[in-house]
Amino acid sequence: MTEKLNWKELCYISFMIVNEHRKLKDFENYWGSHSNITNENLIFDFVLKKGIVDQDWFDNRLKHTSIERIDDLYKVIVNEEHNMLDELNNLITKK
Numbered sequence: 001m002t003e004k005l006n007w008k009e010l011c012y013i014s015f016m017i018v019n020e021h022r023k024l025k026d027f028e029n030y031w032g033s034h035s036n037i038t039n040e041n042l043i044f045d046f047v048l049k050k051g052i053v054d055q056d057w058f059d060n061r062l063k064h065t066s067i068e069r070i071d072d073l074y075k076v077i078v079n080e081e082h083n084m085l086d087e088l089n090n091l092i093t094k095k
Helices: 007-026 034-049 055-059 066-093
Strands: none
Touching (some): 034 055
């Protein structure tokens, strides 16, 4: 069962993804660390629980590096942000 995503959660997960990408890119020993595994699990569990992506999405990226998977997930999140903004705009401009 998926839960509806709200703007605050979307901003939070977007921040987590960007932060995780930065750490993976900038810190040589970060990949595979306890912090990395914990953060990725939090991110992945969240996007699955909220129905942003499904298990097939992850299965299709089994051979991706952590950075590639995080980058792909960020693109999905940005798309979700655009969809939410479009919905808000439609509500505001609806006559």
